[in-house]
Amino acid sequence: DLTAAILAALPPAPPARRRPRARAVLTLRGALGLIGALQLVLGLVQVGRGPAGHLHTGVAASGHLWHESAAWNIAVGAGFLFVAARRTRPTGLVPMLSxxxxxxxxxxxxDLLLGRVDPTRLVSHGFLLTGYLVVVALSRPRMWPDDPRAGDRGDRPGWRLRTDETPQPAPTPLRLAPPHPSSARTRDRRAA
Known part of the structure; x- marks a missing residue:
């Protein structure tokens, strides 16, 4: 029975400083779930209300652009809910959201400076902006102490230029041998 020896060889328990980070991640995920639900409801209400009740004027109030805006609100809300439900970093969503x-x-x-939009209409963008900031915070490696990719690198990039390695020689090109008399590509027609 090697149980005692194996347990003794295990590294010590993680330090207590990681627990507050785990709580912070859980809190951020909960906040993102709430923001995602609000963003989703905003999009669904936008679909049901139609462009007539919107405060934008001119071409921006047309039906198709209104539907595209509603689709984006629904998609962003669903994305926030998806990230909140997962237990991994949301790095793939950051470029698109940015x-x-x-x-x-x-x-x-x-639009605000040109008077094309009522300032109260921009309040709904606060959900999006807050959700975006939460996603960016959750994408930081230091927020996920149990993620092996976080390691002790901090926020440095994962690649490095290595100058101490010798370059590998280029592979020799593949050369095909010329066709021989028994191949299908031969031009010898004497056999016929």
Whole structure:
């Protein structure tokens, strides 16, 4: 029976400082779930209400653009709910959300300055912005102490340029031998 020897060889229990991080991750996931549900409801209400009740004017209030906006709200809400339900870092969602939130922020500021939108309409973008910030916080490796990819690297990139390795020689190109008399590609027609 080697149980005692194996248990003695195991590393010590993780330090207590990781527990607050686990609670923080759980709290952020719970907040993201709530924000995702609110964003999803916002999109569904937007589908049911239609463009007539919207405060934008002109082309932006057309039916098709309204439906595209509702679809984005529903998709973002579903994405937030998906991330909140998972127990892994949401790194794949960060680039798309960064582009969406950044573009929406710039366009909203422009519309606000030009008087194309009522400032109260922009309040609903707060759910999106808050959810985005939570996703970015959850994507940090330090938030996931049990993730083996986090290690002791901190927030440094996972790749490094190694200059101490000798370069491998290039593989020799594959050379095909010329066809021989018994191959199908021969041009010898004397056998016929």
């Amino acid at each position: 582009a969406f939130v950044g573009t929406l922020l710039l366009l909203s500021i422009n």
